[in-house]
Amino acid sequence: MSGRGQKPAGPRRRATSYDVAELAGVSQSAVSRVFQRGASASKAMRARVLEAAEQLGYRPNAIARGLITQRSNMVAVVIGRQTNLFYPEVLVQLTEQFSQRDIRVLLFTLAQERDIDIVVEQMLQYRVDGILMAAMLNQSQVEVFRSANIPLVLFNRAFEGALTSSVRCDQAEGERWLVQSLHAAGHRRFAIISGPEDSSVSAERTQGALAQLDDLGVDEVTVLSGDYSYASGKAAVHTLLQSGARYDAVIAANDAMAIGCIDAARGEFGLSVPDELSVVGFDGIGPARFDAYDLTTVRQPIGRMTAAAAEMLVHRIEDPEMLPEHRVFSGEHVRGSSARI
Amino acid sequence: MSGRGQKPAGPRRRATSYDVAELAGVSQSAVSRVFQRGASASKAMRARVLEAAEQLGYRPNAIARGLITQRSNMVAVVIGRQTNLFYPEVLVQLTEQFSQRDIRVLLFTLAQERDIDIVVEQMLQYRVDGILMAAMLNQSQVEVFRSANIPLVLFNRAFEGALTSSVRCDQAEGERWLVQSLHAAGHRRFAIISGPEDSSVSAERTQGALAQLDDLGVDEVTVLSGDYSYASGKAAVHTLLQSGARYDAVIAANDAMAIGCIDAARGEFGLSVPDELSVVGFDGIGPARFDAYDLTTVRQPIGRMTAAAAEMLVHRIEDPEMLPEHRVFSGEHVRGSSARI
DNA sequence: TCGCGCATTGCATGCGAAGTCAATATTGCC
DNA sequence: GGCAATATTGACTTCGCATGCAATGCGCGA
Numbered sequence: 001m002s003g004r005g006q007k008p009a010g011p012r013r014r015a016t017s018y019d020v021a022e023l024a025g026v027s028q029s030a031v032s033r034v035f036q037r038g039a040s041a042s043k044a045m046r047a048r049v050l051e052a053a054e055q056l057g058y059r060p061n062a063i064a065r066g067l068i069t070q071r072s073n074m075v076a077v078v079i080g081r082q083t084n085l086f087y088p089e090v091l092v093q094l095t096e097q098f099s100q101r102d103i104r105v106l107l108f109t110l111a112q113e114r115d116i117d118i119v120v121e122q123m124l125q126y127r128v129d130g131i132l133m134a135a136m137l138n139q140s141q142v143e144v145f146r147s148a149n150i151p152l153v154l155f156n157r158a159f160e161g162a163l164t165s166s167v168r169c170d171q172a173e174g175e176r177w178l179v180q181s182l183h184a185a186g187h188r189r190f191a192i193i194s195g196p197e198d199s200s201v202s203a204e205r206t207q208g209a210l211a212q213l214d215d216l217g218v219d220e221v222t223v224l225s226g227d228y229s230y231a232s233g234k235a236a237v238h239t240l241l242q243s244g245a246r247y248d249a250v251i252a253a254n255d256a257m258a259i260g261c262i263d264a265a266r267g268e269f270g271l272s273v274p275d276e277l278s279v280v281g282f283d284g285i286g287p288a289r290f291d292a293y294d295l296t297t298v299r300q301p302i303g304r305m306t307a308a309a310a311e312m313l314v315h316r317i318e319d320p321e322m323l324p325e326h327r328v329f330s331g332e333h334v335r336g337s338s339a340r341i
Numbered sequence: 342m343s344g345r346g347q348k349p350a351g352p353r354r355r356a357t358s359y360d361v362a363e364l365a366g367v368s369q370s371a372v373s374r375v376f377q378r379g380a381s382a383s384k385a386m387r388a389r390v391l392e393a394a395e396q397l398g399y400r401p402n403a404i405a406r407g408l409i410t411q412r413s414n415m416v417a418v419v420i421g422r423q424t425n426l427f428y429p430e431v432l433v434q435l436t437e438q439f440s441q442r443d444i445r446v447l448l449f450t451l452a453q454e455r456d457i458d459i460v461v462e463q464m465l466q467y468r469v470d471g472i473l474m475a476a477m478l479n480q481s482q483v484e485v486f487r488s489a490n491i492p493l494v495l496f497n498r499a500f501e502g503a504l505t506s507s508v509r510c511d512q513a514e515g516e517r518w519l520v521q522s523l524h525a526a527g528h529r530r531f532a533i534i535s536g537p538e539d540s541s542v543s544a545e546r547t548q549g550a551l552a553q554l555d556d557l558g559v560d561e562v563t564v565l566s567g568d569y570s571y572a573s574g575k576a577a578v579h580t581l582l583q584s585g586a587r588y589d590a591v592i593a594a595n596d597a598m599a600i601g602c603i604d605a606a607r608g609e610f611g612l613s614v615p616d617e618l619s620v621v622g623f624d625g626i627g628p629a630r631f632d633a634y635d636l637t638t639v640r641q642p643i644g645r646m647t648a649a650a651a652e653m654l655v656h657r658i659e660d661p662e663m664l665p666e667h668r669v670f671s672g673e674h675v676r677g678s679s680a681r682i
Numbered sequence: 683t684c685g686c687g688c689a690t691t692g693c694a695t696g697c698g699a700a701g702t703c704a705a706t707a708t709t710g711c712c
Numbered sequence: 713g714g715c716a717a718t719a720t721t722g723a724c725t726t727c728g729c730a731t732g733c734a735a736t737g738c739g740c741g742a
Contacts (some may be wrong), residue, residue, distance in 0.1 A: 014365045014468075016728055026690045032729055042690060057488065062466040064728035068697045072404060074447070081433065083488065088429025092422065095450045104467065106415070107448040109436045126405040126445065127355075147398065148355065230631065263632035290571065291604035292633035357698055368722045373699055383708095383720060405698035409727045684742090691736070700726085708719065 015056035024052035034058045035261070066127070069080030075313060076128040078108045078119060080135035086254070086283045087134060089302055090155070094132060097310035103129070110135050117141075124148060130313045133157075135341060136198060145269040151316035153309050157200045158302075158326060160168065165316060165324045167309040171201060171282070174298030174331040178251060178280045181341040187248035193236040193261065195253040199228070202253045205282055209251050217250040222247070226257050233260020234268075241269050247277060254282035255288040255297055262293055262338060278339035284332065296339040298331035305329055356397035365385035367392035376401045403543035407468070413436040417469040419449045419460060427595070427624045428475060430643055435473060438651035444470070454539070458482075465489060471654045474498075477539060492657035494650050497641075498541045498587070499667060506657060506665045508650040512542060512623070513549030515639030515672040519592060519621045520553040528619060532563040534577040534602065536594040540569070540671060543594045546623055550592050558670050563588070567598050574601020575609075582610050590616060590680065596622035596629040596638055603634055603679060619680035625673065637680035639672035646670055 017031040024031070026049060033041045041049075047265065066072040077094055079087050095105045106128055108119045113136065120141055123131060131145060134155035142164055145152045146175040154166040176259030182190070192209055213221055224239060226232030229293075233252055237260070240247060250265075252258035258281030265271040265279065273279055274296075281288060284299025308327050316322050335341065354625055358372040365372070367390060374382045375390040382390075393399075407413040418435055420428050436446045449460045454477065461482055464472060472486060475496035483505055486493045495507040503602055523531070533550055536543030547564065554562055565580060567573030574593055578601070581588060591606075593599035599622030606612040606620065615637075622629060625640025649668050657663050676682065 017730095018728080027730075029692060029694095029731080030690090032731085033691085036730080040690065045690080059465045061408075061464065061468060061728055063404055063413060063468050064697090066697095067402075067405045067728080067729075068701095068730050070697080077448075079433075081437075085469065088432070091429070091432070091448075092420075092450050095448050096422075096452050099450070099452075103450045104463065107418075107432075107436050107446045109433050109440070111437050111440075121400065122445065124400045127402060127404050230627065234632075259631060267632050286351055287628045287631070290600060290628070290631075290633075291575075291608050292631070356698095359698080369724060370701080370724095371720085373701085374721090377700080381720065386720075402698055405727090406700075407727095408698080408729095409700050542685075636721075686740090687738100689715070689738075690737105691734100693732105693734085695731090695733105697730090698727105702723105702725085704721105704723090706719100708717100710717080711715090712713105 004164075012246065013059075015053075015058040017058070017060070020049060020052045020058045023056060024048045051064075070127075072127045072129055073102065073124065074106050074128050075130045075317075076106045076108055076123040076126070077132045077134060078110065078123075080110045081112075086285055086300070089285075090134060090180060090306060093302055093306040094310060097306050101310065101314055103314070120144060124150075125264045130317045132309055132313055135297055136200070138335070149320060151313055151320065153313045153316070155305070155309055160238050163324060165312050166265075167305050167312065167327045167328065168329070169300040169305065169331050170328050171204035171331075172211070174333075175205050175208035175251070175281060176212040177333050178282075178296070179209050179216070182249045182251075182278060182280070182339060183216050183218070185228065185278075185339075186341045187340075188218065189220075189246060189248045190218060191224065191236075191240050191247045191250045193233060193250060193252045193257050194223060194225045195228045195257075197225065199253075202228070205253050212262075226253070226260075228256060230255050230256045230260040232265075233257030235260075237261045237264035239267060241265070241271075248301040249278040249280070252281045255283045255285045255295055257281065258295055258297065259287060259293050262295075274338055274340045277339070280339050282331070288336070294336040294338060295334070296336040296341060297334050299334050300331050301329050347514050355402075356394075356399040358399070358401070360397055361390060361393045363623060365389045366373045392558060411468075413468045413470055413669055414443065415445045415447050415467065415469050416471045416473060416632045416658075417447045417449055417464045417467070418473045419451065419464075419476050421451045422453075423651045427583070427641070430626075431475060431647060433649040434643055435651060441614045442655055444655070461485060465491075471658045473650055473654055482529060490661060492654055492661070494657070496646070496650055504665060506518055506653050506667065506670045508646050508653065509670070510639075510641040510646065510672050511669050512545040512672075513552070515623060515674075516546050516549035516592070517553040518674050519623075519637070519639065520550050520557070523592075523619060523621070524554075524557050524559070526619075526680075526682045528681075529559065530561075530587060530589045530592045531559060532565065532577075532581050532588045534591060534593045534598050535564060536569045536598070538566065540594075543569070544595050545570045567594070567601075569595050571597050571601040571604075574598030575605040576601075578605035582606070582612075582644065590619040590621070593622045594621065596624045596636055598622065598625045599638065599679070600628060600634050603636075615653060615679055615681045619682070621680050623672070625675060629675075629677070635677040635679060636675070637677040637682060638675050640675050641672050642670050660668060 017028050020031045021028045032051050103147045131150040152164045158166040194206040226236050226238045250261050261279045263271050265277050271277045281297040288295035358369050362369045452663040471492040493505045496511045499507040535547040550649045566576045591602050602620045605612050606618050612624045622636050622638040
């Protein structure tokens, strides 16, 4: 019964504006104008063209259009391979933001650090109108985009050169709040679980926490490093507590590790969280709200950040002379029950 | 100090193959051939061209290439807006798969059901070489792609017409295993929390579970529906248990809801999971492995599924005559500690 | 009724690279 | 050393659409 339906399956060649023009008895230019916004076309013309187009199943070829207009209407979004539950949500929201502005998203992921050069090459070849980068990038790559006049907006990372726009969450401020709150509630013995060495976000968070601790006169702080994963959070707590040392609070560089910390503290060491140990995270991912954890954390305002990022990128695409701008959002302070504050 | 660096910022126009040809003192055709795979070019030629290209920062324009070769080297990947932690991982892995095959991914998300038509239009306009669909699609849309000769591979959904390829996890088999195991361990009073009404995956899972229960002679089964979210899992258990009714096992259509069920059972009703209530899920997402839940579930083999999907789509792109194929993978049976089995 | 200005429309060209075909350079072989 | 066979190379066309410019049509006022 599925042997049928084997007919030619439509014209081998897709209809072009010439085909439509011929059928409608008008010129190709006319067809082109009907399918643009600001172009002038009489009502009669428009109707005839649209009907012919409909009949042929014609769709303007965005590739050809891009060639002549020098605008692909595509932006590249680059994200790192994350052990992190935070970026997928960012990705989805960014895509919706661009979609609303009639811009398509070409997605690139970085499986390895060294892939970045390949990805840069691809983005240049595909003539994306702009780039939204939520992954590591070095100065020379930034320079490549600048010299190619491709607008670039960094997501949660910034360069000192300040030559490029950025949107980020104020990691340090968030950490200061966490530390301040913990300290005010009487915590004194702190441990910090940082993220991967090469994560600038992790560095900002760790530095922010350390700076605040320093301001408060706490100078003995244990710092371990994880890789943002749940497992590494568990492992870190194992390392911290197996020696018999005691802590009042663990500050994890992200929520996934914080959750790992809680599980290890409870499961492996029988500690009550938050009564015997406070644990805080950062990001505000979905699982942080699971009752079993109910993390005290700082939630990145993803909606506003992605909206701002898309808006900034679009502005810079439309006005290449626009100067770089940096937008910093404060994270939302979430008082969960994983810390005594 | 950021006032400097305001120099012209490179040539306004990107270098073309003609520019390279001129600088290298050769023809444009020669440049073109140097930048292709199977083309013939002498060593000397290649060297001269590559040097000129390097000097000008030339990159072949993939848009123009696509126009003439009738291949954009882009595929569209469409995902629904998920309350679901499963799809982000699929997306990342698919992107890596295509990337390895030198194919770019144009990402589309569906915020609303009705967006599908807009997205279909976009995919056609951008002349993607193929489409990987992990969202709802109806027969008329499938027909559009078929008549436009665009290969389509469905991810975790299939059509009766069988006119299009698909990759999916055997939802029913997984549910049968769960139900069978629970029943064998003595569970008799079952509740099922299904996903959104319009989710075909949820329908398959629910049907699979019901069918197996029926085979085992269990005919009194409560079925509630959620929306795949953690919150809806909690709400469902609330509804189930507040009446005073008792259950032995709750079968949630996905892990997120299963986790919600566990939290509600423990937190709201003080039940011990799994001693007083068994809870099982489906998907095998990261949080399912958190110690606090350690879900008994069926893990979809994402790696193999995405690899298969990418491979099938690429094959169909390279050989349009290839007949549709369906690949069904069994899920991995994960015996966690959220169920007494 | 005639003329002027504006709105439509068609013609011709170009965006940047790939591929066809013919001309030329190179090679191998007797 | 000469010729056929092969490998390179370049001129020209093409992909599908947008756009500058010229030509046409229209409406309206004098």
